[in-house]
Every structure is written in structure tokens, then in C-alpha cells.
Amino acid sequence: MIPGAFEYHRPKDMEGVLAVLQEHGDDARVIAGGHSLIPMMKLRMADIPHLIDLQDVQGLNSITVGDTITIGAMVTQHHIIENHALASAAPIMREASLQIADPQVRYMGTVGGNVANGDPGNDMPGLMQCLDATFTLVGPDGEREVAARDFYEAAYMTDREDEEVLTQVRFDKPQGGFAYEKQKRKIGDYATAAAAVQIVKDGDTCASASIAMTNLSDTPIYSEDAGAALAGTTVDDTAIEAAVAAMLGDIDPTEDNRGPIEFKRHAAAVILRRAIARAWSRA
Amino acid sequence: MNKEITRQERADALGGMGCKRKRVEDARFTQGKGNYVDDIKLPGMLFGDFVRSPYAHARIKSINTDRAMALDGVVAVLTADDLRPLGLHWMPTLAGDKQMVLADGKVLFQGQEVAYVVAKDRYIAADAVELVDVEYEELPVVVDPFEALKSDTVLREDLVAEDGSLPDGAHGPRKHHNHIFTWEVGEKDATEQVVSDAAVVAEETMYYHRTHPCPLETCGCVASMDKVNGKLTLYGTFQAPHAIRTVVSLISGIEEHNIRVVSPDIGGGFGNKVGAYPGYVCSVVASIVTGVPVKWIEDRMENLMTTAFARDYWMKGKIAATPEGKITGLWCHVTADHGGFDACADPTKFPAGFMNICTGSYDIPTAYLAVDGVYTNKAPGGVSYRCSFRVTEAVYFIERMIEVLAIELNMDAAELRRINFIKKDQFPYQSALGWEYDSGDYHTAWDKALKAVDYEGLRAEQAQRVEDFKAGKTRKLMGIGLTHFTEIVGAGPVKNCDILGLGMFDSCEIRIHPTGSAIARLGTISQGQGHATTFAQILATEIGLPADNITIEEGDTDTAPYGLGTYGSRSTPVAGAATAMAGRKIRAKAQMIAAYLLEVHDDDVEFDVDRFVVKGAPEKFKTMKEIAFAAYNQAIPGIEPGLEAVSYYDPPNMTYPFGAYICVMDIDVDTGVTDIRRFYALDDCGTRINPMIIEGQVHGGLTEALAVALGQEIAYDDMGNVKTGTLMDFFLPTAWEVPNYETDHTVTPSPHHPIGAKGVGESPHVGGVPCFSNAVNDAFRAFGLRHTHMPHDHWRIWKTANELGLHG
Structure with a gap:
């Protein structure tokens, strides 16, 4: 648990960050809260000759809430939980954040780190897909935007280039009922199965639904078909089972200490049923 | 105020047995002022780290340390070949077996210690570990004990004779090359008869899975060999510091009086810190070789994967x-x-x-x-x-x-x-x-x-x-x-309980100071159990001095009496008994002093909470505090000055x-x-x-x-x-x-x-x-x-x- 040697950079602005990234390419990595990166370095599974700390970079710490919500990359999960405007506008953010790790980790863990690292166990990527968020990436050629639903390629592999920094996430103020349901072995654990659900209700029927799953594939899984299975229904048992079946068609869990594949598929179904029921009850 | 209340008040003031005395240890633990092994920093101290096997069963074809030795700051890289001339490439286990200190030709489990790197700082040591080149030849792996007893794969060639026969193990005959012992208790035939004749029989097979004690503090040590005076000081996370001293003496050849083992504050043991580990042996050897202190602290993964x-x-x-x-x-x-x-x-x-x-x-x-x-x-x-x-x-x-x-x-x-x-x-x-x-x-x-x-x-x-x-x-x-x-x-009773031939008694030594306070030293060592609190309570009740005025000290073999340490809930049953018995020896001498001071016969005074009183005349008394002072300032005929006692307690059951x-x-x-x-x-x-x-x-x-x-x-x-x-x-x-x-x-x-x-x-x-x-x-x-x-x-x-x- 002793990392290899590395250079520590602490630029004051994004130009400084990009300069180090350009100079060192994939020998450099930015660090936000460090909860994914530092363990990897201590296990010597990640060899990072140049570590760029984003703490002093201005403009990455804000949360703005309106019809559109933007959250800076350095906003911590603790900030999300404490921000009343955000909790009111997008309560699923608070519900999900409260299920991430423990308070000590949440004081350090950031939105940017959580979504950018590409760890399939992280909760924010699935949540961002459920909310159809857009990520802003800044690189040597300027800014570009990528949909969360297009960002994840494989475990720890994303659309982000080595010389880019993810600076903020943005999504429209979510509508309707919500639920973030997560089964885990203990506080601090990644999900055995987790589901993010937003449902818009129109009268007695579901107008639209958005469903994403966490830690059940090597990327988060946005299940368009599962959401579609609920749309236009009264979210009765038949509709829920159709949504669950659609979701099961999209996930591809692997066996680990949380259990064999069969169990994970079972848990995913149970968790999604519960998430849909809770979101529908709030819609 | 009636007499009974006064007596109760005197008893309460002692903070003796039965009261909810607050833990005296907690002031330092809760303020980050504990002194654990990793807090020990000695001048010129070097740091050790292990090259560990990635394989569960493999032959070692070669170990090349050249690249590691070439790294600036690396002082030594020890392998089994370096320990062999000292006879320390293997060490005895507590169970009568022997264990490789560093891999001797093969490895038997993932994480096994293969080489020990010594460097000027902890980071260099970790870097050097990656530069030791070990060539392995994988062998068939046996992880199921039932398979092991059928397998042709021999795990311990050292326990098979040249003619292929199996010498007896420490606990008798062995049935297979992967078999260690059979231990039988009770009546086999009679029990099987009862089972076969019984109206109702329930059968079940249950697996009690492998787990691990997981103390917050992992295992570690600091070995410091003073080459001038020939003395070795070994600080470590030891649940049995005296036994460690004896073991170190037996396997290293250093005379036991030249070894001082110190267990400082220990962050939980739960059995994990009873045994002797390769890290201790290698650190001692490294300190002997280099002449400067060497620290080894395992990380969490090493703790979970390799220590007991x-x-x-x-x-x-x-x-x-x-x-x-x-x-x-x-x-x-x-x-x-x-x-x-x-x-x-x-x-x-x-x-x-x-x-x-x-x-x-x-x-x-x-x-x-x-x-x-x-x-x-x-x-x-x-x-x-x-x-x-x-x-x-x-x-x-x-x-x-x-x-x-x-x-x-x-x-x-x-x-x-x-x-x-x-x-x-x-x-x-x-x-x-x-x-x-x-x-x-x-x-x-x-x-x-x-x-x-x-x-x-x-x-x-x-x-x-x-x-x-x-x-x-x-x-x-x-x-x-x-x-x-x-x-x-x-x-336990020495007649049937020993570890490496050391009887499982325990001990307490008490010194009463002239002003009526005391220090008691024991052969046990707290790892969080609160000995400094509870043993003082036992003594407070036994000798009538306030628990707050009694220091309890454990863990330094130069000062504490010999004991077998703390595990198996033995501290209170064995060392706690020794404490009470030593306290009673103090009281016996105090009784004589009190009788002298009160000018009556020894049999005419009796102990009463915090004092000796003249029987039938409770207004005539000497408090233990007064008696303590008298023990040091008066020439009492027939009684040596001072007030000390030691007890070695061999429990009857x-x-x-x-x-x-x-x-x-x-x-x-x-x-x-x-x-x-x-x-x-x-x-x-x-x-x-x-x-x-x-x-x-x-x-x-x-x-x-x-x-x-x-x-x-x-x-x-x-x-x-x-x-x-x-x-x-x-x-x-x-x-x-x-x-x-x-x-x-x-x-x-x-x-x-x-x-x-x-x-x-x-x-x-x-x-x-x-x-x-x-x-x-x-x-x-x-x-x-x-x-x-x-x-x-x-x-x-x-x-x-x-x-x-x-x-x-």
C-alpha cells in the first residue's frame, strides 16, 4: 500500500492543468477527491508519474439550480447532500448521494471524479444516465460536450481523451417521481445492484420513464427499453415485469464476492421493482 | 452519620471491584496520544518490506536481487540463502511444526515471504520490492483439505523421508503426506455404539469458514540491535512479549538477558498477534546485520493474506x-x-x-x-x-x-x-x-x-x-x-497447559510507594481490554488504596514479571488471580506493620476496606496509606523495610x-x-x-x-x-x-x-x-x-x- 514516486502538480487555473496534461499525456492524471485514484496508486495498479491536483482551480465548485442544473466537477457528495436548492429541484441527487460510501468519504468524493473515472461501481454515472446529463470536457482544443449515455465505453474506459478534463455535469431539472435504490453489503460498499428511476406521470398513466442500473455491467446501463415498457401504462405488475425483463436484457453482470451472476440478476430485478414502485408512488 | 454509610463511602472512594470506573487508557487513545509500534521512531532507523509470492504453490528457480540492490537507498535484500548460515531460514511454530521464514526453494501459499528488502525509507523499500526478480515454476495447487488427503501433490517435502515414508509429526503418526495429525478424545467405540443404538440420531456436516482476526492495527515491529553492549530491543505488536523473548533467544542464540521485548500500546489483537511471524525474524536479522534499528509494519492486505x-x-x-x-x-x-x-x-x-x-x-x-x-x-x-x-x-x-x-x-x-x-x-x-x-x-x-x-x-x-x-x-x-x-x-494449569514448554501461569509484581500509591506490573498485555483500569480495581479492593493511585504497567520484559500474555480470556482468570494473590501478600505484611504501629498482636487487627482496625475497637486503626509510609520510615523489629510482593499464579483449573x-x-x-x-x-x-x-x-x-x-x-x-x-x-x-x-x-x-x-x-x-x-x-x-x-x-x-x- 505504498505508491510509487510521482510529481505533484497544483495549478491555479485550467490552463495550467492542460499544460501539464499536454506535456505528459497519459503519464499525467488529474485528481479530485482521490477516492478511486489513490487506492489504485497505493496498490500500484495505477502508475501515475504526474498527479495534477484540481483543488486550487477556480470555477469547479459551484452548483446552479434553475430549469437547467449544473454541478461543477469538484462539488463533493457532501455538498450535494447539503444543498437545499438542489435537493428540492433534483431530490434523486440527494437520495443517491446519501447511499454513497460514508460521511468521511463524501466530504472528499466529488461528482467529477465519480463520473469521470469510469469505475462501474460508482453510483453517479448511472444516475447521470438516468437524468440524461451532459458532461463538459475541456481540452487543448477547447470545450466539448458529451451525453452521459454516450460517455462510458468499458470499465475505466470513457470518451474522455487523456488531455481532457471533465469540468461539469449538466441536466434538465428532473420531472416526476424518483428513486435511487441500492443493495450493498455494508456501508462503504459498491452496489450489488442499484437502480436510478425517474417517472413522469400524466393522470393515471406513465408519460415517460428513465431507468439506469449500476454495477451490473462494465459500464452503467441506461435501459431505454425498460423505460419504454412503462410509458403509457398504469405501472401495473405487467408493466413493471416488462420493464424488469427489458432491463435484464441489457445488463451483463459478472461474478464477484457479492455473488454469482444468477443472484445479481435476481437482485437487479428486485431492486428495479422497488425503485419503480417508489418512484411511481412519488410521481 | 452512621458507621455503615461511612464504610461504604470509604469503599466507594477506592474505585475497587464492581464499580463502573472509567477507562484510564481512554484519555490518551481518544486524543491520539497512544504510543503504538509504528509511532516508534529511532535514530537511523531503516525500513523493511517483503517480496511476496503471487503463487499459492510454486518452486523458486532463482532470485535475483541485483536490480533492487542497485536502487539508491537500498541497504540489503535478504533471502533464505542469507538466513541459512544462521539457521534462521526456518523457524519453529507454536504447534510443533516449523515454518519457512523466507521461501526455501518453494512457496506454499499466496503472499508467502520470499525476500526481505531493507532500505533507508519506507518508499524506497516498496520500490525495491518490485525490482527483485523471482523466477517461479508453478506447481499444482491444493486448496481443499479433503482433496489434499487424496492428492499425489506433496506440499511439504521436508516432512517426507528419503525412502518415501512419513516420520511422525509433533502430535503422532501421519496418514498421508499432506496429513499433520490425528487427535482423538473420548470413547470412540462406546460413542458409536450409543449412536447406532439410539432411538433418534441427528447428523450434520458444517463448515466453519476461514476468517481472520482483523485488529485495527496490523502486525509490526522495530528491532534494534546495539552492537556495543550486545543487547537487542524488540518493540512489537506482541500478545505474549515474554514468550516472544524466549522464542527469539532460542532461535537466535542471543542470551535471553540480552533481549528486551516491549509491547507498547496495541490496537487490538484477537489472536492475530500471538504467533511469531517472518517479519519479526527478518527485522531482527536485518538489525543485527546493519547495526541500526529496522522497522517492519505490514499493510492491511499483508495482514489479511498472510498473518494468522x-x-x-x-x-x-x-x-x-x-x-x-x-x-x-x-x-x-x-x-x-x-x-x-x-x-x-x-x-x-x-x-x-x-x-x-x-x-x-x-x-x-x-x-x-x-x-x-x-x-x-x-x-x-x-x-x-x-x-x-x-x-x-x-x-x-x-x-x-x-x-x-x-x-x-x-x-x-x-x-x-x-x-x-x-x-x-x-x-x-x-x-x-x-x-x-x-x-x-x-x-x-x-x-x-x-x-x-x-x-x-x-x-x-x-x-x-x-x-x-x-x-x-x-x-x-x-x-x-x-x-x-x-x-x-x-x-491454564501448568500440569497440562504449556506453549513451547512454557507453563501457562501468569504473574503480578506490586510495589507500594511510601506515600500510599503503587505500581503493579503483570505478565499480560492489554490490547484494548482495559487492564490498567480493571487490574487497579482488583488491587484497590485487595489492598485498600485508591485505584486512581495505582499504576498498572505491562509489556516490557525488562520490568514486568514473566507471564504468558493476553489471549484466550486468560488475563483475568490467571493474571487477575496473580494480582489478587500478590495484593494479599501486601496485605499480610501490612497487617504486621499495622499491629506494630497499633501496639497489638498481629491477630488482633483486621482489614477493613482501606485500613487495619483493632478488633472490637474500630476507632483504633491505621490506614493503608499510613502503613505504606511506615514501611519506609520506621525500623520495625523482624520486618524488612519496604512493601512489595510478587505472585506467580498457576491456576488449579x-x-x-x-x-x-x-x-x-x-x-x-x-x-x-x-x-x-x-x-x-x-x-x-x-x-x-x-x-x-x-x-x-x-x-x-x-x-x-x-x-x-x-x-x-x-x-x-x-x-x-x-x-x-x-x-x-x-x-x-x-x-x-x-x-x-x-x-x-x-x-x-x-x-x-x-x-x-x-x-x-x-x-x-x-x-x-x-x-x-x-x-x-x-x-x-x-x-x-x-x-x-x-x-x-x-x-x-x-x-x-x-x-x-x-x-x-
Whole structure:
């Protein structure tokens, strides 16, 4: 648990960050809260000759809430939980954040780190897909935007280039009922199965639904078909089972200490049923 | 003010036995002022780190240290070849086996120590580890003990003679090259006869999985050889500092008087810090070679993967009974997986520890136990994780067998226990497997526990729940876990308990200072148990000086009297007894001094709380404080100056704490998630020294029991890779996972212990594990389940429910 040697950079602005990234390419990595990166370095599974700390970079710490919500990359999960405007506008953010790790980790863990690292166990990527968020990436050629639903390629592999920094996430103020349901072995654990659900209700029927799953594939899984299975229904048992079946068609869990594949598929179904029921009850 | 109140006030002022004295240790622990091994920083200190095997079984073809030695700051890289001339490439284990210090031609488990790098700082050492080039040739891996006993693969060539025959091991003949010992207790033929003749027999095989004591502080040491005066100082996380000193002397050849072993503050042990590890030997050698201090501190993964594990017992049982449920016999066979070396920490004559306490709290006339130890490609160990020598395994076995028998008899498990308990008037009780239980009152404890939780009400609620479940009204089942455990702790009588030939007595030395304060030193070492608090309470009551004026010191072999250390709940039963006995020697001399000062005969004064009074004239007295001063400033005819005493206590018997635990658990059949609604723990540890510390011990022990029962395991894949090497996968409960505990007690003093105390630190773990497990099993009893193995984590519970057809 002793990392290899590395250079520590602490630029004051994004130009400084990009300069180090350009100079060192994939020998450099930015660090936000460090909860994914530092363990990897201590296990010597990640060899990072140049570590760029984003703490002093201005403009990455804000949360703005309106019809559109933007959250800076350095906003911590603790900030999300404490921000009343955000909790009111997008309560699923608070519900999900409260299920991430423990308070000590949440004081350090950031939105940017959580979504950018590409760890399939992280909760924010699935949540961002459920909310159809857009990520802003800044690189040597300027800014570009990528949909969360297009960002994840494989475990720890994303659309982000080595010389880019993810600076903020943005999504429209979510509508309707919500639920973030997560089964885990203990506080601090990644999900055995987790589901993010937003449902818009129109009268007695579901107008639209958005469903994403966490830690059940090597990327988060946005299940368009599962959401579609609920749309236009009264979210009765038949509709829920159709949504669950659609979701099961999209996930591809692997066996680990949380259990064999069969169990994970079972848990995913149970968790999604519960998430849909809770979101529908709030819609 | 009447006399009685005054006397009570004087007693209260002492802070002696029975009061909830606050832990004196906590001021420094809660303010970050503890002094642990890793806090020790000596001038010029170097740092050690290990190259460890990635393979579970492999031959080592070559080790090349050139690249590592070329790294700036690297001082030495030790391999087995460097240790061989010193005879230190192997070391004796506590179980009579020997163990490689550094890989000698092969490795036997993943994480085994292959080379030891010494460098000027911790980071360079870690960098150099990556630069040691080891060429391995993989060998077939054996991780299943039953396969091991059939396998052609020889794990320990060193234990096979050149002609292929198998020399006897430390515990007798060996049946196979991967077999370590067979240990038998009790009457085999008679027990098998009882079983075959019995009206009812319940059989079950249960696996007590491999787990690991997980102290917050990992193992480590600082070795400092002073080449000028020839003295070695070894600071370390040692649960038995004196035994370590003797072992270091025996294997290094350094005279014992030239070795000082110091255990500073220790952040939990739970058995993990009893044994001697390669890190200690290598650090000592490195300090001897370099002439400067060398520190070695293992990280969490090294701790989980390589230092001593616990359990890994396959237990097959048969329990015989009459149709009315009276137990007539118990048969048990254990296949014990010891890993690559037999490094169990048990008294020499007990290769499976006190597994023969497996008749439990029950009057079982005939019994037989056989244990076969087996080598596999797993880490060595087999320590008693928060228990006395395999007692956790024994209690789990009998408490599960009782439940299985209750199913066989279609009987209530609480009632089955009640009709088989050893009765109060049967104590001292001779068990069929050779123990003499000192005291107990099981029926009283059991009835109190059942009443406290409204047992009948719980069963009625459970029956309703089953009906509701079957009717589709709920997806949650309810389990009621019962356990009545009897421990055997306080090892132990020198006549049958020794470790490496060292009798398992313990000791206390007391010096009273002229102003009426005192220091007492013991052969034990606290790892969080609060010895500085409780031993001072024992002394306060025994010698009449305030506990706050008594310093307790442990862990420095240059100053503390020889003792065998702290594990197996032996501190209070053995060192606590020594403390009381040494206190009584102080009191005896004080009595003579008091009589002289009061100008009466010795027999005419008597001890009264904090003073000696003239019999019949309580207004004439000398306080202990006055007596202490007199001991140092008066020439008293026939009495030496000073007031000191030492006692080495060889206990006449073990102590047998017991308890009644009940767990109420709700289980989500669909997710396998468990919710402990209630946990009631009644402990009888004899005389209670500090109720608050007892309660803390019970909370901690139950939490470790919860961990083990519900998920804490060291799991291997077929290639011998450790799957649970970090705290992400090795389950350590947080406050969130821990339920509220209700504690209760009865008091049945030990008749042979000077103050009647029995020890409590491990009881909650021993009793807790089967209680949690029984709750899970009980939840599914109505659906035909007899037994499901621990750990009861989510997916395994789901699997159980699935196999019972509960998922539709």
C-alpha cells in the first residue's frame, strides 16, 4: 500500500492543468477527491508519474439550480447532500448521494471524479444516465460536450481523451417521481445492484420513464427499453415485469464476492421493482 | 452519620471491584496520544518490506536481487540463502511444526515471504520490492483439505523421508503426506455404539469458514540491535512479549538477558498477534546485520493474506437422543485446514485447542472427538480469534447440532436445551471429553433470558409470519436464534497447559510507594481490554488504596514479571488471580506493620476496606496509606523495610464462563438482506470487576460475531488466490450494520479463583456466532431447512431461499 514516486502538480487555473496534461499525456492524471485514484496508486495498479491536483482551480465548485442544473466537477457528495436548492429541484441527487460510501468519504468524493473515472461501481454515472446529463470536457482544443449515455465505453474506459478534463455535469431539472435504490453489503460498499428511476406521470398513466442500473455491467446501463415498457401504462405488475425483463436484457453482470451472476440478476430485478414502485408512488 | 454509610463511602472512594470506573487508557487513545509500534521512531532507523509470492504453490528457480540492490537507498535484500548460515531460514511454530521464514526453494501459499528488502525509507523499500526478480515454476495447487488427503501433490517435502515414508509429526503418526495429525478424545467405540443404538440420531456436516482476526492495527515491529553492549530491543505488536523473548533467544542464540521485548500500546489483537511471524525474524536479522534499528509494519492486505487466520474447520457430527430428547451421545469428526505450515497457536498438548469442550452446556454421558489436521496451499495460522483455543468452533458445533436435533425430534430448541443442561448441583462437573467445569447455573440464566425476550410471544409471532408469508402477505421471514454457550478459558494449569514448554501461569509484581500509591506490573498485555483500569480495581479492593493511585504497567520484559500474555480470556482468570494473590501478600505484611504501629498482636487487627482496625475497637486503626509510609520510615523489629510482593499464579483449573443469547432477525427472502431486530445477551462471567468494561467487551465481541456469521471470510479461488484481501471484500461491520444490544447478567463465581472472576472478553464472540447463525437457519426451519453454512451473506441466504423454492 505504498505508491510509487510521482510529481505533484497544483495549478491555479485550467490552463495550467492542460499544460501539464499536454506535456505528459497519459503519464499525467488529474485528481479530485482521490477516492478511486489513490487506492489504485497505493496498490500500484495505477502508475501515475504526474498527479495534477484540481483543488486550487477556480470555477469547479459551484452548483446552479434553475430549469437547467449544473454541478461543477469538484462539488463533493457532501455538498450535494447539503444543498437545499438542489435537493428540492433534483431530490434523486440527494437520495443517491446519501447511499454513497460514508460521511468521511463524501466530504472528499466529488461528482467529477465519480463520473469521470469510469469505475462501474460508482453510483453517479448511472444516475447521470438516468437524468440524461451532459458532461463538459475541456481540452487543448477547447470545450466539448458529451451525453452521459454516450460517455462510458468499458470499465475505466470513457470518451474522455487523456488531455481532457471533465469540468461539469449538466441536466434538465428532473420531472416526476424518483428513486435511487441500492443493495450493498455494508456501508462503504459498491452496489450489488442499484437502480436510478425517474417517472413522469400524466393522470393515471406513465408519460415517460428513465431507468439506469449500476454495477451490473462494465459500464452503467441506461435501459431505454425498460423505460419504454412503462410509458403509457398504469405501472401495473405487467408493466413493471416488462420493464424488469427489458432491463435484464441489457445488463451483463459478472461474478464477484457479492455473488454469482444468477443472484445479481435476481437482485437487479428486485431492486428495479422497488425503485419503480417508489418512484411511481412519488410521481 | 452512621458507621455503615461511612464504610461504604470509604469503599466507594477506592474505585475497587464492581464499580463502573472509567477507562484510564481512554484519555490518551481518544486524543491520539497512544504510543503504538509504528509511532516508534529511532535514530537511523531503516525500513523493511517483503517480496511476496503471487503463487499459492510454486518452486523458486532463482532470485535475483541485483536490480533492487542497485536502487539508491537500498541497504540489503535478504533471502533464505542469507538466513541459512544462521539457521534462521526456518523457524519453529507454536504447534510443533516449523515454518519457512523466507521461501526455501518453494512457496506454499499466496503472499508467502520470499525476500526481505531493507532500505533507508519506507518508499524506497516498496520500490525495491518490485525490482527483485523471482523466477517461479508453478506447481499444482491444493486448496481443499479433503482433496489434499487424496492428492499425489506433496506440499511439504521436508516432512517426507528419503525412502518415501512419513516420520511422525509433533502430535503422532501421519496418514498421508499432506496429513499433520490425528487427535482423538473420548470413547470412540462406546460413542458409536450409543449412536447406532439410539432411538433418534441427528447428523450434520458444517463448515466453519476461514476468517481472520482483523485488529485495527496490523502486525509490526522495530528491532534494534546495539552492537556495543550486545543487547537487542524488540518493540512489537506482541500478545505474549515474554514468550516472544524466549522464542527469539532460542532461535537466535542471543542470551535471553540480552533481549528486551516491549509491547507498547496495541490496537487490538484477537489472536492475530500471538504467533511469531517472518517479519519479526527478518527485522531482527536485518538489525543485527546493519547495526541500526529496522522497522517492519505490514499493510492491511499483508495482514489479511498472510498473518494468522482463524477457523477453517469442517465438522461432521452425530448426536444421539431418546425420543423424549435426552441426549445420550455425541460424535464429532473435524477436518482441520491448517494451510501450508501448522502454525496453530494452542497449548502444546492440544493440537485442536479445546475443541473437546464441544459437549457444551449439556450433560452428555458419552462422547468422542477426532480431529485430522491437513496441509493445503493456504496461509498458515489457526489462531483463536477472540476465543480460547478453538472454543468458538466447539460452541458453534454443539449449538448447531442441538438445533438440528430439535428438528429431528420436532421439538422446541429452547426446551431441548433446558432438558439437557448440566444441573446446578452437578458442578463441579466432569465432562465426557475430559474437562471439569467449575461452576454454573444454566437453568436460571436460560429462564431469565427466555422471559426477558418473551420467548413464547416471539414464537407465536414467528408462526404468524410464516402463515403470512405463505399467504403472500410478506416477503420477510423471521428467525429466532438461540444459544447457550459454555466457554473454557484461563489457560491454564501448568500440569497440562504449556506453549513451547512454557507453563501457562501468569504473574503480578506490586510495589507500594511510601506515600500510599503503587505500581503493579503483570505478565499480560492489554490490547484494548482495559487492564490498567480493571487490574487497579482488583488491587484497590485487595489492598485498600485508591485505584486512581495505582499504576498498572505491562509489556516490557525488562520490568514486568514473566507471564504468558493476553489471549484466550486468560488475563483475568490467571493474571487477575496473580494480582489478587500478590495484593494479599501486601496485605499480610501490612497487617504486621499495622499491629506494630497499633501496639497489638498481629491477630488482633483486621482489614477493613482501606485500613487495619483493632478488633472490637474500630476507632483504633491505621490506614493503608499510613502503613505504606511506615514501611519506609520506621525500623520495625523482624520486618524488612519496604512493601512489595510478587505472585506467580498457576491456576488449579480453567474457568467456565457461560451465557444465554437470543437473536431476533428479519430476513428479506428476495435480497438475502438480514435485519437484526433484537439481540439479548446474558453473560455470567462470575464476579464482575467493572460492569462498564464488561458491557463494552460484550458489544465488541458480539459485533465481531456478527461479522463472522454474516460475511467475514478469507476466501480462495481454485488457484489459491485470496479473493478477500482488502476491507472492500473482507467484511468489517460499521456502526450502521450493528444492532442495539441488550446486555444482562447472572453471577456464578468461580469457586477456585481468588476473586471468583471467570473472564468475559471472548464470551460474546463465542456465543454470538452460533446465535446469529441459528437465527438465519431458524428462519427457514418451517420450509424444511436443516443447516446452511456460514457466512450468511446476501447471496448465500438468497441461494438457501432459492433452493427451498421460496422464489416462486
